[in-house]
Amino acid sequence: MKKYLLSALIFCACILQLSAQQALWGSPQLLSPEIHDNNTVTFRLRAPKAVRVQVTGDFIEPQKITTPGGEYEVPGIAELEEKDGVWEFTTPAPLSPELYSYTFIVDGLKITDSSNVYQLRDVASITNLFIVGGDRADYYKINDVSHGTVAKRWYHSPVLNTDRRMTVYTPAGYETSGKRYPVLYLLHGMGGDENAWSELGRATQILDNMIAKGEIEPMIVVMTNGNVDMDAAPGESSLGFAPPTINLPHTMEGTFETHFPDVVNFIDKNYRTVKSKKGRAIAGLSMGGFHSLHISKQYPDMFDYIGLFSAAILPGDGKAKSEIYDNFDEKLARQFSKNPALYWIAIGSTDFLYPANKEFRQKLDDNGYKYTYYESPEGHIWKNWRIYLTEFLPLLFR
Amino acid sequence: MKKYLLSALIFCACILQLSAQQALWGSPQLLSPEIHDNNTVTFRLRAPKAVRVQVTGDFIEPQKITTPGGEYEVPGIAELEEKDGVWEFTTPAPLSPELYSYTFIVDGLKITDSSNVYQLRDVASITNLFIVGGDRADYYKINDVSHGTVAKRWYHSPVLNTDRRMTVYTPAGYETSGKRYPVLYLLHGMGGDENAWSELGRATQILDNMIAKGEIEPMIVVMTNGNVDMDAAPGESSLGFAPPTINLPHTMEGTFETHFPDVVNFIDKNYRTVKSKKGRAIAGLSMGGFHSLHISKQYPDMFDYIGLFSAAILPGDGKAKSEIYDNFDEKLARQFSKNPALYWIAIGSTDFLYPANKEFRQKLDDNGYKYTYYESPEGHIWKNWRIYLTEFLPLLFR
Numbered sequence: 001m002k003k004y005l006l007s008a009l010i011f012c013a014c015i016l017q018l019s020a021q022q023a024l025w026g027s028p029q030l031l032s033p034e035i036h037d038n039n040t041v042t043f044r045l046r047a048p049k050a051v052r053v054q055v056t057g058d059f060i061e062p063q064k065i066t067t068p069g070g071e072y073e074v075p076g077i078a079e080l081e082e083k084d085g086v087w088e089f090t091t092p093a094p095l096s097p098e099l100y101s102y103t104f105i106v107d108g109l110k111i112t113d114s115s116n117v118y119q120l121r122d123v124a125s126i127t128n129l130f131i132v133g134g135d136r137a138d139y140y141k142i143n144d145v146s147h148g149t150v151a152k153r154w155y156h157s158p159v160l161n162t163d164r165r166m167t168v169y170t171p172a173g174y175e176t177s178g179k180r181y182p183v184l185y186l187l188h189g190m191g192g193d194e195n196a197w198s199e200l201g202r203a204t205q206i207l208d209n210m211i212a213k214g215e216i217e218p219m220i221v222v223m224t225n226g227n228v229d230m231d232a233a234p235g236e237s238s239l240g241f242a243p244p245t246i247n248l249p250h251t252m253e254g255t256f257e258t259h260f261p262d263v264v265n266f267i268d269k270n271y272r273t274v275k276s277k278k279g280r281a282i283a284g285l286s287m288g289g290f291h292s293l294h295i296s297k298q299y300p301d302m303f304d305y306i307g308l309f310s311a312a313i314l315p316g317d318g319k320a321k322s323e324i325y326d327n328f329d330e331k332l333a334r335q336f337s338k339n340p341a342l343y344w345i346a347i348g349s350t351d352f353l354y355p356a357n358k359e360f361r362q363k364l365d366d367n368g369y370k371y372t373y374y375e376s377p378e379g380h381i382w383k384n385w386r387i388y389l390t391e392f393l394p395l396l397f398r
Numbered sequence: 399m400k401k402y403l404l405s406a407l408i409f410c411a412c413i414l415q416l417s418a419q420q421a422l423w424g425s426p427q428l429l430s431p432e433i434h435d436n437n438t439v440t441f442r443l444r445a446p447k448a449v450r451v452q453v454t455g456d457f458i459e460p461q462k463i464t465t466p467g468g469e470y471e472v473p474g475i476a477e478l479e480e481k482d483g484v485w486e487f488t489t490p491a492p493l494s495p496e497l498y499s500y501t502f503i504v505d506g507l508k509i510t511d512s513s514n515v516y517q518l519r520d521v522a523s524i525t526n527l528f529i530v531g532g533d534r535a536d537y538y539k540i541n542d543v544s545h546g547t548v549a550k551r552w553y554h555s556p557v558l559n560t561d562r563r564m565t566v567y568t569p570a571g572y573e574t575s576g577k578r579y580p581v582l583y584l585l586h587g588m589g590g591d592e593n594a595w596s597e598l599g600r601a602t603q604i605l606d607n608m609i610a611k612g613e614i615e616p617m618i619v620v621m622t623n624g625n626v627d628m629d630a631a632p633g634e635s636s637l638g639f640a641p642p643t644i645n646l647p648h649t650m651e652g653t654f655e656t657h658f659p660d661v662v663n664f665i666d667k668n669y670r671t672v673k674s675k676k677g678r679a680i681a682g683l684s685m686g687g688f689h690s691l692h693i694s695k696q697y698p699d700m701f702d703y704i705g706l707f708s709a710a711i712l713p714g715d716g717k718a719k720s721e722i723y724d725n726f727d728e729k730l731a732r733q734f735s736k737n738p739a740l741y742w743i744a745i746g747s748t749d750f751l752y753p754a755n756k757e758f759r760q761k762l763d764d765n766g767y768k769y770t771y772y773e774s775p776e777g778h779i780w781k782n783w784r785i786y787l788t789e790f791l792p793l794l795f796r
Contacts, residue, residue, distance in 0.1 A: 106507065116639070
């Protein structure tokens, strides 16, 4: 037996070498980012020939820039210092618990941190991520709790006459409990897709952790693709590896909202759901808030819980001709006459959609329509949408 | 109604700006890689301050390097040329149909292509990918066919006393057909995890496409995590965003193989499977081939189809004490006495495991054990494992 066997040691050494081959060789790895016990964070990059290395991310005090469209905040920049070819920066103060993203800038060239393979894609940009734990950020971590199943599943849309992909979260125990579960339909914003909430939004982790703590009802969460021109996320559809884009023309012209009962019917047919209004919620961020607003008022007997996160409050440009945008006030009146269990509006105080949301709330107030309002600092960013999800979920199905 | 509404145009412009904020701003995007009609490919990088920009990848003629462990091939390097701050390289000849990976090297610093958000992680390295279509490579593409469901699911292992994650592919139509399906258990190599076959291996695409063409039987495919110290892939377990490593000590000491019936029992309990030997296959690459060899001979009534892809043919270092490695010859004799429907061995002609596989085949020959052999060019690389999968699948369950 032994004569024809390599030793495991040689095997492992070879695998290590070949792995380096397969993955294209690189420099020895540095520890970056290093999160210290006091929650300061050190970033490192080996770049002996670089003249200037910077790090930019949402943990650095933002800069204000002025454009013809107004004044905006963009992530700040910090300088790394070089020693023996390794550049380094440590945050001067501990970071608050949060999920952060960053990239390096080497002599003007934006690059990801090759020491940190954990990344997020947001539309056409990739950034590295890290989590400083504690407080709410512990919901964003994968903890040692029971985990739900996350399925990428295709459904046929009779209205759009195409197969389309969705992400479906079923809570831990779903497969064997025999119970029926309520369903949250959770919609992404412009430039997003069926992966956005589970990846950028950490929805899977938030659900696992809040369910495990008994803070929310176990529920099914359905994350659709709101771009009717795409059957799935960029790179995961038959369009191939085309560069991801923000798809303007066919996201807010009524088609997605009109075909939404296809989705609900598919889910009710394929999962053990509570098949009634009291077992359904719909929420979305930005464009997904717009979709949630219009879908919920178009189908007032479908959803008992509505969440508008930094919602775009507008019916297209007024040129989009869709039955779904007609008779806005009448439909809203009909929806509220049926007393939804929760109409929840959240927005950041510096969000460019703040004025439109304020005006919409005024309209609800003027008509005596009951809603719940949650205002956060900062603007139109994923940090806020993760926060809104953790605030919204405990209010559902109770 | 109109008075409190922003125009869609302003909304979209704002979203574009804010998206840039959220994702950290970058330079205008270039088209890279550009696959031309004649299958030459152009790579581009904007780096005005760089002195030297190279591209390295598996589409370039490899270089030979000599180490104390022997002579190895590593991916070749090509030089980009600069014009107006944009560096460019076009392959001198068309590329054959294949999935390729690459990175840039800017003044010695290995970086990914920020124009191409499509990437693969292999252990601790990230590379960009692209596909030149045609021939077998069309199996690696997402085509306009019916798609199976891919679920990330956790199961409890009574032997390991922990929850562990697996990837489960169910073929298109599974949910509604009411039929029972055969199951392929598909195992990764050292440094891999439950994501390896579906991501690096394009197993999901291969299955969708070959099933759609009627070239293989519709089947369930279960992709486990073969590292008993990890409950899930790096970054997707409770270990957090620790750097991924090749985990040496606890991957080839018998625990994974011993507990494998936990996996089969879980699948048989939770899916509509053919619950017998004739409805089960097991295959794996490298360490996964080692696992498949030992599991299939330990449980000779469990699997009718066995696939060893570039398999490590060794029982640990001889020091690993596990009942599973004992009495190798006797167990092999027992397995073959039960006439497995297929015992399939594949390896590349330059693989460092070629001699061990040759010796193992000689042993099978000497004993008159029936097997099928497939030899490819090249070595211990994902390109070969994708090829082996497309060769192996049509032989199953027929």
